[in-house]
Amino acid sequence: MSIREVATRAGVSPATVSRVFTRPDAVAPDTRDRVLAVAQELRYTPHPVARSLARRRTGNLGIVVPDIANSFSAVVTKAVQQEAARDGYALFVSGSDERAQDEEQWARAMAPQVDGLMLVSPLMSDEALRELADIPLVLSNRLLDALPAVVTDASDAVGHAVEHLHALGHREIVYLAGPDGFANTMRLRGYHGACRRLGVRPRELGPFNARFADGVRAADLVLATSATAVVAYNDEVAVGVLNRLADRGLRVPDDLSVVGVDDTSLAEMVTPRLTTVRLPAAESGRVGVRILLDLIDRRPAPAEPVRLAAELIVRSSTGPVRHGE
């Protein structure tokens, strides 16, 4: 209805109006100006839904994350939205709340109305993932077949954390495992590798949920051992440990050294400031979008998963082992 209004008012055909908004230089300067003037006057703007149908392109991207309110997910989402916006793409967002079923359902619902889909730490079955891949799809922190993926490899940096603690004199370093999955596997690999190299006996506790409350709970379990240092699955768990330690009147790092993973903003806000492994959350979002855009425009996507490195950030929650120990 609307492109026709503009067309008649400007004394041209709808096709010409369409051209003005798609390939402006395919139309004569004066008619273009005339059309533009009418469009402006009528506040006309091409209807995106009709456009999507005709073009078979929506101009939208979608992302499904484990938890929108989780600060790590939020940082990824923000970066994805910003990067997508640079190319004029709008973004659908949804959270799975860690339920594989909801996740799959959302992904399926989004698929037909987006040009590309990013799945962050997806839980769904390999089969479900493969079926979704008939549209441009990129996985974050999950590997499957040759599907495009961006993964954050924390293993080296977690290894550095262990070395760091070892250099401070720690010999009993416990790892607080998180929920089973790619992230935990990588951390564990780094932990075990470093322990082996350094001759430290590895010791795992957990698995815990990746939550503050679980960190609080974990603290007492750690204190029941002879450990002098702990590497937690993520910052939130680490901060839970910190909190419980403070309640029990223990001092960090004097009584126990604590390391987190993520380097969310939380890490710098707590007392003492948290030594942690920085994960390139925003970068992984940006890389994901770029892969998607390549796929959409039929440019080649990276054949191998893009591996992003993490780095150890030393702050005040780690220190020399206490002499008395």
Next chain:
Amino acid sequence: MSIREVATRAGVSPATVSRVFTRPDAVAPDTRDRVLAVAQELRYTPHPVARSLARRRTGNLGIVVPDIANSFSAVVTKAVQQEAARDGYALFVSGSDERAQDEEQWARAMAPQVDGLMLVSPLMSDEALRELADIPLVLSNRLLDALPAVVTDASDAVGHAVEHLHALGHREIVYLAGPDGFANTMRLRGYHGACRRLGVRPRELGPFNARFADGVRAADLVLATSATAVVAYNDEVAVGVLNRLADRGLRVPDDLSVVGVDDTSLAEMVTPRLTTVRLPAAESGRVGVRILLDLIDRRPAPAEPVRLAAELIVRSSTGPVRHGE
């Protein structure tokens, strides 16, 4: 192309297939089953874009928040997404990064492809807001004309915070102002009201950005006064204060009592746990969605802005004023 495939394979007209997916009981049970069987076999599902165009309904909602990665925004967004999902709506999300221009641009871009739009703490001009209101629109923490709105009224609870501090013996209570806007105005109102009632001389510092770093900076300014207690614009600022105080070797609440606003998850994670005003973030998101859905279905929306109350949560960052003072 696709509904027709199903139609011919099932030996019915496209209209019947359409009915099966829209008003299933308007079609005979056996034909319905037949159609469903074919659809399943062909993995057919109605194309949402085509459907949107024909129905003049997208089944999508949109939200624009100041900052996706901000934990308050993230909680609102999460609640909105979940509430929208219950009614089968998908959600577009975008962040303005506090730039009025981007905010307006995003809102305009979303408008034609959503059935309703929620704007959280919008910065754009009244004029721009009015123009957007030709589709169902709900404002959060902004009032304009008779536009549907949900506002979080922190004034009473901030007043309670001041009373709480007064009861603990504090007589010099400073308020750390945030960026100018609805939220700051409400907090200020509560602060001034309580000061007046209690005969406390109000004292404002700032305005500060609502950030950790600004809280750190604010701490020293507070210490340069004779204040014994501080009410910060939000939790992040309050935690910044906490952090700087710890660095300067001062104890909370012994040397200074600190109150935040928001009750983000951060509040319980820091040491000492933060006394704060709890804002019903998730609730405001849910209410916003419900208003939108009412508007969409032409049910009456609340004539007055929905006011959500805040409440003071007392934790460990506030205590009796020190005797020596």
Next chain:
DNA sequence: ATGAAAGCGCTAACAT
């Protein structure tokens, strides 16, 4: 450089 016509995939009267 511009227009006519067909079609993107679906829904919604209106008939039957």
Next chain:
DNA sequence: ATGTTAGCGCTTTCAT
């Protein structure tokens, strides 16, 4: 209960 017929608003050959 089902089919026919027009669109929804735009893009895109194909002509001219």
